[in-house]
Amino acid sequence: MTNKLIEVQDNLQSLVFIDEETNAIIIHVYGFSDRKIALDFAAEMLKKSGVNYTPLIDLFNLPQTLN
Secondary structure, three states: OOOOOOOOOOOOOEEEEEEOOOOOOEEEEEOOOHHHHHHHHHHHHHOOOOOOOOOOOHHHHOOOOOO
């Protein structure tokens, strides 16, 4: 990913769930205008957080469109 600014809409919404037994978190962010922006945002956000991130599609060598 390049160092360019990711263009996101101003009206993103998010929810965060924390599992009380495992302390795992699920972060749900919605309101992206398209899939590419959402993927770029996820990669950049997790990279800046120090989280090792590989998109599910890359893990299983899946096609870019899933139905």
